Amino acid sequence: MNNPPVIGVLALQGDVREHLIALAAADAVARPVRRPEELAEVDALVIPGGESTTMSKLAVLFGMLEPLRERVRGGMPVYGTCAGMIMLADKLLDGREDQETLGGIDMIVRRNAFGRQNESFEASIDFAGIDGGPVEGVFIRAPWVESVGAEVRVLATYDGHTVAVRQGNVLATSFHPELTGDDRVHAYFVDMVRAGR
């Protein structure tokens, strides 16, 4: 097997540690990324769950917004969970007025969409491209994808709402696979990164 890919976890805010552990379990070299110099050294990036408004503010404060946008535009593989999905949306509904996203997926995401109905819940999710049965999805004040462009593949839905999507090298889920001890979604992402090298 060739060298394991080096995958960063954006460590401005959110559940960074759980992603580092899940990525290591999926045979990647995982490390936190806070600064542009650290971003430059990784092959791919995970954007964790947390609070997207805070993450967006800290990205501006740490001078990370433009470097992140540039890497995403340049084709770096990225995976965003929950708040991370929000960060990857080209368009956002129910965001804060000054809230910035990186974009990367041609989709409209509604922030806190499930949260209005149910703050937090778990559900079995059939995930296209992942074998071995459904993955357990942990949803915490989760967004859903309201609509997608022609280039976007819908990988999973729950209750009629899109909760996992992929466009090229960019992957996003409304839920948190890093909290379940099941590393198949991270392994799927690591495979995407390997395939792109």
Ligand SMILES: NC(=O)CC[C@H](N)C(=O)O
């Ligand atoms: N678990 C999460 O990441 C929640 C996301 C949060 N509701 C936000 O708007 O960023």
